[in-house]
Amino acid sequence: xxIQVENISKSFGAFAALQGVSLDFPTGELVALLGPSGxxxxxxxxxxxxxxxxxxxxxxxxxxxxxxxxxxxxxxGFVFQHYALFRHLTVFENVAFGLRxxxxxxxxxxxxxxxxxxxxxxxxxxxxxxDRFPPQLSGGQRQRIALVRALAVEPRVLLLDExxxxxxxQVRKELRRWLRRLHDELHVTSIxxxxxxxxxxxxxxxxxxxxxxxxxxVGTPAQIYEHPATPFVYGFLGAVNCFRGRVEGTHVRVGxxxxxxxxxxxxxxxxxxxxxxxxxxxxxxPHDLAVVTDLAAANGVDAIVSRVHxxxxxxxxxxxxxxGAADRxxxxxxxxxMPRERAVSLIDGQRVRLVPAHLRxxxxxxx
Amino acid sequence: xxxxxxxxxALARRFEANPATREPIWMKRLILTIALAFFVLFLFLxxxxxxxxxxxxxxxxxxxxxxxxxxxxxxxxxxxxxxxAVPLNLVFGVxxxxxxxxxxxxxxxxxxxxIDLPFSVSPVVVGLIFLLLFGAQGWFGTWLFExxxxxxxxVPGIVLATVFVTFPFVARELIPLMEAQGRxxxxxxxxxxxxxxxxxxxxxxxxxxxxxxxGVILCxxxxxxxxxxxxxxxxxxxxxxxxxxxxxxxxxNEYNFAAAFAVASLLxxxxxxxxxLKTFIEWRAGRVVTVDD
Numbered sequence: 001x002x003i004q005v006e007n008i009s010k011s012f013g014a015f016a017a018l019q020g021v022s023l024d025f026p027t028g029e030l031v032a033l034l035g036p037s038g039x040x041x042x043x044x045x046x047x048x049x050x051x052x053x054x055x056x057x058x059x060x061x062x063x064x065x066x067x068x069x070x071x072x073x074x075x076x077g078f079v080f081q082h083y084a085l086f087r088h089l090t091v092f093e094n095v096a097f098g099l100r101x102x103x104x105x106x107x108x109x110x111x112x113x114x115x116x117x118x119x120x121x122x123x124x125x126x127x128x129x130x131d132r133f134p135p136q137l138s139g140g141q142r143q144r145i146a147l148v149r150a151l152a153v154e155p156r157v158l159l160l161d162e163x164x165x166x167x168x169x170q171v172r173k174e175l176r177r178w179l180r181r182l183h184d185e186l187h188v189t190s191i192x193x194x195x196x197x198x199x200x201x202x203x204x205x206x207x208x209x210x211x212x213x214x215x216x217x218v219g220t221p222a223q224i225y226e227h228p229a230t231p232f233v234y235g236f237l238g239a240v241n242c243f244r245g246r247v248e249g250t251h252v253r254v255g256x257x258x259x260x261x262x263x264x265x266x267x268x269x270x271x272x273x274x275x276x277x278x279x280x281x282x283x284x285x286p287h288d289l290a291v292v293t294d295l296a297a298a299n300g301v302d303a304i305v306s307r308v309h310x311x312x313x314x315x316x317x318x319x320x321x322x323x324g325a326a327d328r329x330x331x332x333x334x335x336x337x338m339p340r341e342r343a344v345s346l347i348d349g350q351r352v353r354l355v356p357a358h359l360r361x362x363x364x365x366x367x
Numbered sequence: 368x369x370x371x372x373x374x375x376x377a378l379a380r381r382f383e384a385n386p387a388t389r390e391p392i393w394m395k396r397l398i399l400t401i402a403l404a405f406f407v408l409f410l411f412l413x414x415x416x417x418x419x420x421x422x423x424x425x426x427x428x429x430x431x432x433x434x435x436x437x438x439x440x441x442x443x444x445x446x447x448x449x450x451x452a453v454p455l456n457l458v459f460g461v462x463x464x465x466x467x468x469x470x471x472x473x474x475x476x477x478x479x480x481x482i483d484l485p486f487s488v489s490p491v492v493v494g495l496i497f498l499l500l501f502g503a504q505g506w507f508g509t510w511l512f513e514x515x516x517x518x519x520x521x522v523p524g525i526v527l528a529t530v531f532v533t534f535p536f537v538a539r540e541l542i543p544l545m546e547a548q549g550r551x552x553x554x555x556x557x558x559x560x561x562x563x564x565x566x567x568x569x570x571x572x573x574x575x576x577x578x579x580x581x582g583v584i585l586c587x588x589x590x591x592x593x594x595x596x597x598x599x600x601x602x603x604x605x606x607x608x609x610x611x612x613x614x615x616x617x618x619x620n621e622y623n624f625a626a627a628f629a630v631a632s633l634l635x636x637x638x639x640x641x642x643x644l645k646t647f648i649e650w651r652a653g654r655v656v657t658v659d660d
Binding site: 049051071072076077078080082084085086087088089097098101102149150152153 | 565
């Protein structure tokens with residue numbers, strides 16, 4: 001089933017959790033709502049489920065306006081961050097709950113319920129635990145039970161609120177892959193909320209990146225990572241070095257230094273900004289910066305190696321700017337990742353020059 | 368709850384085993400002696416005294432005092448009042464706790480404070496309030512007289528006063544419990560298609576059942592034992608508006624000690640049964656929590 005939200009706004013007192021959010025979730029996709037805490041992603045999920053009413057806007061399920069439909073009738077499956085399993089019921093009864101509370105006329109027979117519950121428990125390989133109580137299960141097991149409990153009522157959409165948020169790193173990774181496989185088998189339209197960018201990029205078909213109650217960017221994980229639409233997206237998806245300066249032809253002047261840029265400026269205000277001389281902020285990922293030991297090189301900013309983290313296949317180098325550079329608008333610290341063999345000659349305290357291989361440039365909203 | 372106790376006990380034992388943290392032996396003995404002496408003097412002796420005074424003139428006198436018509440009437444009235452007041456407060460308490468713990472609304476703080484009011488007002492004042500409202504000279508006195516409705520110096524007044532005094536027991540027991548459990552499980556039930564009533568019966572009620580029972584038992588003990596408020600509104604009409612505590616007072620004032628203590632012994636037994644039930648419930652609820660950990 002497809003889900004659309006149109007112009008959803010929601011405030012809690014003076015805090016605007018959602019500001020005119022419009023999104024389209026096509027049938028059968030697994031979509032991640034990604035963003036920092038307080039960005040409104042969980043609120044949006046709860047509005048779609050009907051657990052929260054929007055102040056304005058519409059929720060459209062399968063082409064029909066569901067804004068006034070009661071949660072019970074929306075046929076959504078919801079998985080809560082802290083599982084919300086019924087503590088006093090066995091695993092079996094937890095999964096059977098949604099079937100047992102149906103009105104008599106469309107409630108399956110006891111045999112049918114038992115058959116369906118056991119089949120679902122088999123799906124998550126937890127059938128042997130059917131008679132246990134939730135407190136006797138591990139976190140990962142509880143989460144899987146919460147998921148099949150939601151699936152038992154054959155929901156038209158599956159909504160997951162930080163499904164792996166309360167688990168430790170190892171179990172998280174495992175369940176991530178498991179969720180992806182499960183989705184590939186069932187093809188239920190699914191939305192999951194997460195603040196972990198790695199999780200979103202790895203699991204989802206599409207990622208919706210949110211910030212301060214608005215959508216920043218929608219796209220496939222590759223699109224989002226390779227072509228961030230806004231400075232926020234750039235900063236949120238992994239480590240980044242950012243340079244503030246002014247455009248000078250094919251270069252950006254940052255303090256004393258000149259850096260070559262990618263050739264286009266995004267985010268101009270109404271196209272009013274004349275590119276030449278415009279205040280911009282440039283972004284370079286740690287692997288996009290080259291460390292040059294030849295200080296006579298034409299471009300690049302000067303920096304001093306402060307620490308070399310040499311473990312694994314690639315080496316991470318932390319650098320500080322020169323004295324006074326921060327006053328000229330250059331960043332105070334840099335982070336560079338490079339192949340091990342290129343880093344052998346670097347020593348702590350060495351003066352080097354940093355040249356970006358790629359520098360994505362945005363109009364500087366703060367300037 | 369009991370998990371915490373167990374943990375505490377284990378901790379105490381470790382504390383004791385460690386010479387660096389152990390208190391001197393005379394200190395331990397002194398503290399224990401004081402505590403025990405206090406317990407015997409103020410709690411245990413009075414309890415023994417009640418039963419020994421009640422049985423001083425033998426079983427026959429004891430039984431005769433209990434089956435005497437006025438005593439029977441007072442027992443009946445006490446039970447009647449409890450049978451009305453406790454279910455009422457059960458319903459009120461659950462609703463109030465539900466509203467406070469699960470919803471946000473204006474005036475929530477005020478309501479929370481108001482629930483405690485019966486605990487902070489002297490029961491005698493409570494009785495006087497009802498006199499002021501429903502007495503012959505009270506606000507509604509004339510209207511009630513014209514319609515021939517008797518509230519004070521009759522059973523309705525006693526029930527009202529008891530309901531007021533015992534109101535907080537159930538609500539106060541449930542509010543922290545429900546607040547701690549949050550709304551997640553109920554939301555989960557709703558999303559799974561359960562109606563409001565199904566959610567309450569299948570999810571909310573089972574998770575608060577021990578707390579609820581605990582509150583009901585304390586509420587019942589107080590409803591049967593309440594003296595001050597009931598004393599003011601009852602009018603002390605023998606065989607008609609005397610509850611057990613009031614009957615005990617009358618008998619005592621008439622120097623009929625054996626009978627007074629006989630009826631009092633019933634109240635004491637009620638207290639013992641209440642304590643036993645309370646311990647049992649704490650044990651059961653504790654077991655649930657331990658599994659939870």
